[in-house]
Amino acid sequence: MxxxxxxxxxxxxxxxxxxxxxxxxxxxxxxxxxxxxxxxxxxxxxxxxxxxxxxxxxxxxxxxxxxxxxxxxxxxxxxxxxxxxxxxxxxxxxxxxxxxxxxxxxxxxxxxxxxxxxxxxxxxxxxxxxxxxxxxxxxxxxxxxxxxxxxxxxxxxxxxxxxxxxxxxxxxxxFTDKKKSIKYDSLLKDLPNETGIFYVFNKNKQIIYLSRSKNISQSARILLTGKSNLSNKIKISATEITYETTGNELVAWLKENHEIKTLKPSLNENQKKINFPFTIYNGFKNGFKQLRIDHTDYNSKQSHILRMNSYNNALSFLSLISEEYELCSKINDIYQGDGPCLGYSVGECHGACIGKESPDDYNKRVEAFQSKVCLEGKSILIIGKGRTLAEKSFVWIKNNVCKGYGYFDLNHQIKTEKLVQKRMIPIEENDDMDSMARGFLFSEKYLEIINLNT
CATH class of the missing domain: 3.30.420.10 (Ribonuclease H-like superfamily/Ribonuclease H)
Structure with missing residues:
Protein backbone atom coordinates (compact mmCIF):
# COMPACT_ATOMS: atom_id res chain seq x y z
CA MET A 1 0.00 0.00 0.00
CA PHE A 175 11.86 -6.75 2.61
CA THR A 176 12.16 -8.01 6.17
CA ASP A 177 15.16 -9.45 7.91
CA LYS A 178 13.60 -12.46 9.66
CA LYS A 179 16.30 -12.76 12.30
CA LYS A 180 15.99 -9.10 13.21
CA SER A 181 12.22 -9.34 13.10
CA ILE A 182 12.21 -12.20 15.58
CA LYS A 183 14.57 -10.31 17.90
CA TYR A 184 12.61 -7.07 17.64
CA ASP A 185 9.27 -8.80 18.20
CA SER A 186 10.70 -10.40 21.33
CA LEU A 187 12.03 -7.09 22.65
CA LEU A 188 8.83 -5.21 21.84
CA LYS A 189 6.47 -7.86 23.15
CA ASP A 190 3.89 -6.56 25.64
CA LEU A 191 5.08 -2.93 25.49
CA PRO A 192 1.96 -0.74 25.93
CA ASN A 193 0.67 2.13 23.81
CA GLU A 194 0.75 4.36 26.89
CA THR A 195 2.69 7.33 28.25
CA GLY A 196 5.74 6.55 30.35
CA ILE A 197 9.42 5.55 30.28
CA PHE A 198 11.04 2.59 28.56
CA TYR A 199 14.40 1.13 29.58
CA VAL A 200 16.86 -0.71 27.31
CA PHE A 201 19.12 -3.31 28.99
CA ASN A 202 22.27 -5.00 27.69
CA LYS A 203 23.40 -8.60 28.30
CA ASN A 204 24.90 -7.56 31.66
CA LYS A 205 21.47 -6.36 32.83
CA GLN A 206 22.64 -2.75 32.76
CA ILE A 207 20.34 0.05 31.63
CA ILE A 208 22.07 1.52 28.59
CA TYR A 209 19.28 3.83 27.46
CA LEU A 210 15.99 5.22 28.72
CA SER A 211 13.46 7.56 27.19
CA ARG A 212 10.07 9.07 27.88
CA SER A 213 7.29 8.59 25.33
CA LYS A 214 3.61 9.31 24.79
CA ASN A 215 3.42 5.87 23.18
CA ILE A 216 6.00 3.48 24.63
CA SER A 217 5.47 0.68 22.10
CA GLN A 218 5.63 2.97 19.08
CA SER A 219 8.73 4.87 20.25
CA ALA A 220 10.63 1.66 21.10
CA ARG A 221 9.77 0.20 17.69
CA ILE A 222 10.96 3.34 15.88
CA LEU A 223 14.19 3.23 17.88
CA LEU A 224 14.84 -0.41 16.97
CA THR A 225 14.08 0.05 13.27
CA GLY A 226 15.81 3.43 12.83
CA LYS A 227 19.07 4.15 11.03
CA SER A 228 20.66 6.69 13.38
CA ASN A 229 23.88 6.04 15.28
CA LEU A 230 21.85 5.66 18.47
CA SER A 231 19.52 3.11 16.86
CA ASN A 232 22.45 1.11 15.52
CA LYS A 233 24.13 1.01 18.93
CA ILE A 234 20.91 -0.12 20.60
CA LYS A 235 20.30 -2.84 17.99
CA ILE A 236 23.71 -4.29 18.75
CA SER A 237 23.46 -4.20 22.54
CA ALA A 238 19.79 -4.53 23.49
CA THR A 239 18.73 -7.78 25.13
CA GLU A 240 15.64 -6.60 27.01
CA ILE A 241 13.27 -3.62 27.13
CA THR A 242 11.13 -2.88 30.16
CA TYR A 243 8.82 0.02 30.92
CA GLU A 244 7.04 2.04 33.59
CA THR A 245 3.87 3.94 32.79
CA THR A 246 3.47 7.43 34.29
CA GLY A 247 -0.10 8.32 33.42
CA ASN A 248 0.78 11.68 31.87
CA GLU A 249 3.47 13.60 29.99
CA LEU A 250 4.56 15.93 32.78
CA VAL A 251 5.49 13.09 35.13
CA ALA A 252 7.24 11.34 32.21
CA TRP A 253 9.35 14.47 31.59
CA LEU A 254 10.31 14.78 35.25
CA LYS A 255 10.99 11.08 35.69
CA GLU A 256 13.16 10.91 32.56
CA ASN A 257 15.25 13.92 33.58
CA HIS A 258 15.66 12.64 37.14
CA GLU A 259 16.59 9.07 36.15
CA ILE A 260 19.06 10.05 33.44
CA LYS A 261 20.97 11.94 36.12
CA THR A 262 20.76 9.18 38.73
CA LEU A 263 21.11 6.04 36.55
CA LYS A 264 23.56 7.56 34.00
CA PRO A 265 22.76 5.19 31.07
CA SER A 266 25.74 5.07 28.71
CA LEU A 267 23.73 5.84 25.56
CA ASN A 268 22.05 8.81 27.22
CA GLU A 269 25.47 10.43 27.57
CA ASN A 270 24.41 13.45 25.55
CA GLN A 271 21.14 13.71 27.44
CA LYS A 272 22.46 14.20 30.97
CA LYS A 273 20.99 17.66 30.59
CA ILE A 274 17.74 17.66 28.64
CA ASN A 275 18.06 20.47 26.16
CA PHE A 276 15.84 23.55 26.42
CA PRO A 277 17.36 25.74 23.71
CA PHE A 278 14.67 28.43 23.63
CA THR A 279 13.43 30.76 26.34
CA ILE A 280 10.51 33.18 26.60
CA TYR A 281 12.03 36.34 28.07
CA ASN A 282 10.41 39.36 29.72
CA GLY A 283 11.13 42.72 28.17
CA PHE A 284 9.70 46.02 26.96
CA LYS A 285 8.94 47.39 23.50
CA ASN A 286 7.85 51.00 23.18
CA GLY A 287 6.47 50.92 26.72
CA PHE A 288 4.60 47.65 26.22
CA LYS A 289 5.56 44.57 28.22
CA GLN A 290 7.00 42.08 25.76
CA LEU A 291 7.21 38.28 25.81
CA ARG A 292 10.03 37.45 23.41
CA ILE A 293 11.34 34.08 22.18
CA ASP A 294 15.12 33.85 21.99
CA HIS A 295 17.91 31.31 22.26
CA THR A 296 18.52 30.25 25.85
CA ASP A 297 21.45 31.92 27.58
CA TYR A 298 21.96 30.22 30.93
CA ASN A 299 24.48 32.90 31.91
CA SER A 300 22.08 35.75 31.27
CA LYS A 301 20.51 37.53 34.22
CA GLN A 302 17.64 38.76 32.04
CA SER A 303 14.21 37.99 33.50
CA HIS A 304 12.52 35.06 31.82
CA ILE A 305 9.18 33.28 31.95
CA LEU A 306 9.75 29.72 30.74
CA ARG A 307 12.34 27.61 28.95
CA MET A 308 11.14 25.44 26.06
CA ASN A 309 12.51 22.36 24.31
CA SER A 310 11.91 23.66 20.76
CA TYR A 311 11.14 26.88 18.92
CA ASN A 312 7.83 25.46 17.68
CA ASN A 313 6.72 24.61 21.20
CA ALA A 314 7.71 28.09 22.39
CA LEU A 315 5.79 29.62 19.46
CA SER A 316 2.75 27.42 20.12
CA PHE A 317 2.82 28.35 23.80
CA LEU A 318 3.11 32.05 23.06
CA SER A 319 0.29 31.79 20.49
CA LEU A 320 -1.88 30.05 23.08
CA ILE A 321 -1.42 32.67 25.75
CA SER A 322 -1.69 35.49 23.18
CA GLU A 323 -5.16 34.19 22.34
CA GLU A 324 -6.12 33.69 25.99
CA TYR A 325 -4.87 37.08 27.19
CA GLU A 326 -5.49 38.97 23.91
CA LEU A 327 -1.85 39.92 23.43
CA CYS A 328 -0.23 41.34 20.31
CA SER A 329 2.02 39.15 18.12
CA LYS A 330 3.75 42.26 16.79
CA ILE A 331 4.65 43.48 20.27
CA ASN A 332 6.03 39.99 20.97
CA ASP A 333 8.06 39.99 17.71
CA ILE A 334 6.21 36.99 16.28
CA TYR A 335 4.76 39.04 13.41
CA GLN A 336 7.32 41.22 11.61
CA GLY A 337 5.20 42.73 8.82
CA ASP A 338 3.82 46.20 8.26
CA GLY A 339 0.46 47.29 9.63
CA PRO A 340 -1.58 45.57 12.34
CA CYS A 341 -0.93 42.02 13.46
CA LEU A 342 -3.19 39.19 12.36
CA GLY A 343 -4.73 39.03 15.85
CA TYR A 344 -6.13 42.53 15.41
CA SER A 345 -8.01 41.56 12.27
CA VAL A 346 -9.76 38.69 14.08
CA GLY A 347 -10.46 40.61 17.29
CA GLU A 348 -7.82 38.98 19.50
CA CYS A 349 -5.54 42.05 19.71
CA HIS A 350 -6.88 45.38 20.96
CA GLY A 351 -4.67 47.39 18.62
CA ALA A 352 -1.47 47.90 20.61
CA CYS A 353 0.41 47.36 17.34
CA ILE A 354 -1.22 50.39 15.69
CA GLY A 355 -1.55 52.75 18.65
CA LYS A 356 -5.18 51.99 19.47
CA GLU A 357 -4.41 50.68 22.97
CA SER A 358 -2.33 52.26 25.69
CA PRO A 359 0.64 50.47 27.29
CA ASP A 360 -1.09 50.67 30.70
CA ASP A 361 -4.17 48.75 29.54
CA TYR A 362 -2.13 46.23 27.55
CA ASN A 363 0.37 45.63 30.35
CA LYS A 364 -2.39 44.69 32.80
CA ARG A 365 -3.17 41.60 30.73
CA VAL A 366 0.52 40.67 30.49
CA GLU A 367 0.74 41.01 34.29
CA ALA A 368 -2.29 38.72 34.67
CA PHE A 369 -0.46 36.06 32.67
CA GLN A 370 2.76 36.60 34.62
CA SER A 371 0.86 36.25 37.88
CA LYS A 372 -0.47 32.86 36.82
CA VAL A 373 2.89 31.50 35.67
CA CYS A 374 4.92 32.96 38.54
CA LEU A 375 4.37 30.89 41.68
CA GLU A 376 6.58 32.84 44.08
CA GLY A 377 5.14 32.44 47.57
CA LYS A 378 2.73 29.76 46.40
CA SER A 379 2.58 26.02 46.97
CA ILE A 380 0.48 24.06 44.47
CA LEU A 381 -0.12 20.54 43.27
CA ILE A 382 -0.76 19.86 39.58
CA ILE A 383 -3.10 16.87 39.59
CA GLY A 384 -3.03 14.61 36.53
CA LYS A 385 -4.02 11.17 35.37
CA GLY A 386 -2.42 8.26 37.18
CA ARG A 387 -1.25 4.84 36.06
CA THR A 388 -4.66 3.27 36.68
CA LEU A 389 -8.22 4.57 36.59
CA ALA A 390 -8.37 4.68 40.39
CA GLU A 391 -5.09 6.57 40.73
CA LYS A 392 -4.05 10.19 40.17
CA SER A 393 -0.64 11.79 39.92
CA PHE A 394 0.63 14.99 41.49
CA VAL A 395 3.50 17.36 40.79
CA TRP A 396 4.43 19.71 43.61
CA ILE A 397 5.64 23.24 42.86
CA LYS A 398 6.63 25.57 45.68
CA ASN A 399 8.03 29.09 45.20
CA ASN A 400 8.46 28.47 41.44
CA VAL A 401 10.51 25.30 42.13
CA CYS A 402 9.34 21.83 41.14
CA LYS A 403 9.97 19.67 44.19
CA GLY A 404 8.93 16.27 42.84
CA TYR A 405 6.07 14.02 41.80
CA GLY A 406 4.06 11.10 43.11
CA TYR A 407 0.77 9.23 43.08
CA PHE A 408 -2.28 8.95 45.33
CA ASP A 409 -5.68 7.26 45.46
CA LEU A 410 -7.57 9.41 47.97
CA ASN A 411 -7.52 13.19 48.38
CA HIS A 412 -6.82 13.07 52.12
CA GLN A 413 -3.43 11.51 51.30
CA ILE A 414 -2.16 14.87 49.96
CA LYS A 415 -3.95 17.45 52.10
CA THR A 416 -0.76 18.95 53.57
CA GLU A 417 2.83 19.49 52.51
CA LYS A 418 3.91 16.94 55.10
CA LEU A 419 1.69 14.26 53.54
CA VAL A 420 2.84 15.26 50.04
CA GLN A 421 6.48 14.82 51.06
CA LYS A 422 5.77 11.30 52.33
CA ARG A 423 4.34 10.21 48.96
CA MET A 424 6.65 12.25 46.75
CA ILE A 425 9.63 11.20 44.63
CA PRO A 426 11.93 14.21 45.11
CA ILE A 427 13.86 15.61 42.15
CA GLU A 428 16.95 17.77 42.01
CA GLU A 429 16.23 21.48 41.65
CA ASN A 430 16.39 22.31 37.95
CA ASP A 431 15.28 25.52 36.26
CA ASP A 432 14.36 23.71 33.05
CA MET A 433 12.12 21.24 34.87
CA ASP A 434 10.59 24.11 36.82
CA SER A 435 9.72 25.74 33.47
CA MET A 436 8.31 22.49 32.12
CA ALA A 437 6.08 22.02 35.16
CA ARG A 438 4.82 25.62 35.24
CA GLY A 439 4.18 25.51 31.49
CA PHE A 440 1.68 22.70 32.08
CA LEU A 441 -0.55 25.20 33.87
CA PHE A 442 -1.51 26.43 30.39
CA SER A 443 -1.70 23.07 28.65
CA GLU A 444 -5.14 21.96 29.85
CA LYS A 445 -3.60 18.49 30.22
CA TYR A 446 -4.10 18.37 33.97
CA LEU A 447 -7.19 17.49 35.97
CA GLU A 448 -7.05 20.19 38.65
CA ILE A 449 -4.82 22.49 40.67
CA ILE A 450 -4.71 22.19 44.47
CA ASN A 451 -3.43 25.13 46.49
CA LEU A 452 -1.68 23.85 49.59
CA ASN A 453 -1.67 27.31 51.18
CA THR A 454 -5.33 27.14 51.97
Missing part, protein backbone atom coordinates in the same frame (compact mmCIF):
# COMPACT_ATOMS: atom_id res chain seq x y z
CA UNK A 2 1.31 3.44 -0.96
CA UNK A 3 0.28 6.91 0.25
CA UNK A 4 1.26 9.29 -2.55
CA UNK A 5 1.60 12.72 -1.00
CA UNK A 6 2.31 16.37 -1.63
CA UNK A 7 2.18 19.29 0.78
CA UNK A 8 2.45 23.04 0.34
CA UNK A 9 3.92 25.10 3.17
CA UNK A 10 4.09 28.72 4.33
CA UNK A 11 7.80 29.08 3.58
CA UNK A 12 10.26 30.58 6.01
CA UNK A 13 13.13 29.27 8.11
CA UNK A 14 13.54 25.49 8.09
CA UNK A 15 11.79 23.99 11.08
CA UNK A 16 9.45 26.96 11.48
CA UNK A 17 7.20 26.46 8.43
CA UNK A 18 3.61 25.26 8.59
CA UNK A 19 1.55 23.23 6.15
CA UNK A 20 -1.07 25.17 4.18
CA UNK A 21 -2.32 22.36 1.93
CA UNK A 22 -2.08 18.57 1.88
CA UNK A 23 -3.07 15.92 -0.66
CA UNK A 24 -2.80 12.17 -0.16
CA UNK A 25 -3.84 9.44 -2.58
CA UNK A 26 -3.91 5.93 -1.10
CA UNK A 27 -2.82 3.61 -3.91
CA UNK A 28 -2.95 -0.19 -3.62
CA UNK A 29 -0.65 -0.80 -6.59
CA UNK A 30 -3.51 -0.88 -9.07
CA UNK A 31 -5.96 1.88 -8.20
CA UNK A 32 -6.61 4.76 -5.80
CA UNK A 33 -8.80 3.49 -2.96
CA UNK A 34 -8.92 6.59 -0.75
CA UNK A 35 -7.87 10.22 -0.82
CA UNK A 36 -7.53 13.33 1.31
CA UNK A 37 -7.26 16.85 -0.15
CA UNK A 38 -7.51 19.89 2.08
CA UNK A 39 -6.27 23.39 2.68
CA UNK A 40 -4.81 23.81 6.19
CA UNK A 41 -4.98 26.86 8.43
CA UNK A 42 -1.36 27.53 9.44
CA UNK A 43 -0.03 28.98 12.69
CA UNK A 44 2.01 31.65 10.90
CA UNK A 45 1.93 34.04 7.94
CA UNK A 46 2.30 32.75 4.37
CA UNK A 47 5.36 34.16 2.62
CA UNK A 48 4.53 36.41 -0.34
CA UNK A 49 6.67 34.23 -2.61
CA UNK A 50 4.61 31.18 -1.65
CA UNK A 51 1.37 33.07 -2.21
CA UNK A 52 2.47 33.98 -5.75
CA UNK A 53 3.73 30.46 -6.49
CA UNK A 54 0.72 28.52 -5.17
CA UNK A 55 -2.00 31.17 -5.45
CA UNK A 56 -2.96 30.21 -1.87
CA UNK A 57 -3.84 33.37 0.05
CA UNK A 58 -4.35 34.00 3.79
CA UNK A 59 -8.06 34.48 3.10
CA UNK A 60 -8.31 31.03 1.51
CA UNK A 61 -6.85 29.27 4.56
CA UNK A 62 -8.55 31.44 7.20
CA UNK A 63 -11.57 29.09 7.36
CA UNK A 64 -9.67 25.87 6.57
CA UNK A 65 -9.27 23.18 9.26
CA UNK A 66 -6.19 23.39 11.43
CA UNK A 67 -3.69 20.54 11.23
CA UNK A 68 -4.82 18.99 14.51
CA UNK A 69 -8.30 18.62 12.99
CA UNK A 70 -6.85 16.61 10.09
CA UNK A 71 -4.26 14.67 12.09
CA UNK A 72 -6.40 11.62 12.88
CA UNK A 73 -7.49 11.32 9.24
CA UNK A 74 -3.85 11.54 8.04
CA UNK A 75 -2.80 8.83 10.48
CA UNK A 76 -5.66 6.60 9.29
CA UNK A 77 -5.12 7.05 5.54
CA UNK A 78 -1.36 6.42 5.81
CA UNK A 79 -1.55 3.60 8.35
CA UNK A 80 0.34 0.58 7.02
CA UNK A 81 1.32 2.47 3.87
CA UNK A 82 4.64 3.67 2.47
CA UNK A 83 4.80 7.43 1.91
CA UNK A 84 5.61 8.24 -1.74
CA UNK A 85 6.64 11.69 -2.88
CA UNK A 86 8.81 13.58 -5.33
CA UNK A 87 11.65 14.83 -3.14
CA UNK A 88 9.73 13.11 -0.37
CA UNK A 89 12.07 14.25 2.41
CA UNK A 90 10.40 17.67 2.42
CA UNK A 91 6.81 16.37 2.54
CA UNK A 92 7.65 13.76 5.18
CA UNK A 93 9.59 16.28 7.29
CA UNK A 94 6.64 18.68 7.22
CA UNK A 95 4.24 15.96 8.36
CA UNK A 96 6.56 14.88 11.18
CA UNK A 97 7.04 18.52 12.17
CA UNK A 98 3.30 19.20 12.40
CA UNK A 99 2.68 16.00 14.36
CA UNK A 100 5.57 16.90 16.66
CA UNK A 101 3.79 20.17 17.53
CA UNK A 102 0.92 17.98 18.75
CA UNK A 103 3.30 15.86 20.83
CA UNK A 104 2.94 12.85 18.52
CA UNK A 105 5.78 10.89 16.92
CA UNK A 106 4.82 10.17 13.31
CA UNK A 107 6.77 7.44 11.52
CA UNK A 108 6.34 5.84 8.10
CA UNK A 109 8.63 4.24 5.52
CA UNK A 110 9.19 6.40 2.41
CA UNK A 111 9.91 6.09 -1.30
CA UNK A 112 11.32 9.04 -3.23
CA UNK A 113 10.39 9.17 -6.92
CA UNK A 114 13.20 11.64 -7.64
CA UNK A 115 16.21 9.26 -7.35
CA UNK A 116 14.15 6.51 -8.99
CA UNK A 117 13.51 8.89 -11.90
CA UNK A 118 17.22 9.66 -12.15
CA UNK A 119 17.87 5.92 -12.39
CA UNK A 120 15.18 5.04 -14.93
CA UNK A 121 15.22 8.24 -17.00
CA UNK A 122 18.94 9.06 -17.14
CA UNK A 123 18.60 11.35 -20.19
CA UNK A 124 15.98 13.69 -18.73
CA UNK A 125 16.89 17.37 -18.99
CA UNK A 126 15.37 18.11 -15.60
CA UNK A 127 14.06 16.10 -12.68
CA UNK A 128 11.76 18.78 -11.31
CA UNK A 129 8.25 17.35 -11.11
CA UNK A 130 6.78 19.78 -13.63
CA UNK A 131 9.44 19.46 -16.34
CA UNK A 132 9.89 15.72 -15.88
CA UNK A 133 6.13 15.12 -16.09
CA UNK A 134 5.90 17.20 -19.27
CA UNK A 135 8.76 15.28 -20.89
CA UNK A 136 7.07 11.96 -20.03
CA UNK A 137 3.65 13.07 -21.28
CA UNK A 138 2.12 13.09 -17.81
CA UNK A 139 -0.65 15.74 -17.62
CA UNK A 140 -0.21 18.20 -14.78
CA UNK A 141 -3.01 20.48 -13.66
CA UNK A 142 -2.89 22.83 -10.68
CA UNK A 143 0.92 22.93 -10.62
CA UNK A 144 2.31 23.92 -7.20
CA UNK A 145 -0.96 22.91 -5.58
CA UNK A 146 -0.95 19.79 -3.42
CA UNK A 147 -3.64 17.89 -5.34
CA UNK A 148 -2.13 18.59 -8.77
CA UNK A 149 1.41 17.70 -7.75
CA UNK A 150 0.28 14.57 -5.89
CA UNK A 151 -1.66 13.36 -8.95
CA UNK A 152 1.39 13.93 -11.14
CA UNK A 153 3.57 12.07 -8.62
CA UNK A 154 1.10 9.18 -8.64
CA UNK A 155 1.25 8.88 -12.45
CA UNK A 156 5.04 9.11 -12.33
CA UNK A 157 5.11 6.38 -9.66
CA UNK A 158 2.94 4.09 -11.82
CA UNK A 159 5.40 4.55 -14.69
CA UNK A 160 8.33 3.82 -12.38
CA UNK A 161 6.61 0.65 -11.21
CA UNK A 162 6.38 -0.54 -14.80
CA UNK A 163 10.09 0.12 -15.33
CA UNK A 164 11.11 -1.44 -12.01
CA UNK A 165 12.66 -4.61 -13.45
CA UNK A 166 15.09 -4.86 -10.52
CA UNK A 167 12.15 -4.72 -8.09
CA UNK A 168 13.52 -1.85 -6.00
CA UNK A 169 9.99 -0.74 -5.15
CA UNK A 170 8.68 -4.22 -4.38
CA UNK A 171 11.70 -5.00 -2.22
CA UNK A 172 11.16 -1.76 -0.30
CA UNK A 173 7.66 -2.92 0.52
CA UNK A 174 8.30 -6.57 1.27
Missing amino acids: YAVIDVEATGGKKGEESIIEVAIFLYDGEKVIDQLISLVQPDREIDLYVQKLTQITPKMVSTAPKFHELAKRIIEITDGAIIVGHNVDFDYRMLKQEFSKLGYTYYRETIDTLPLSEKHFPDAESYSLGKLSKSLGIPVSDRHRASGDARATLELFKLLQDKDSEKDIVLKET
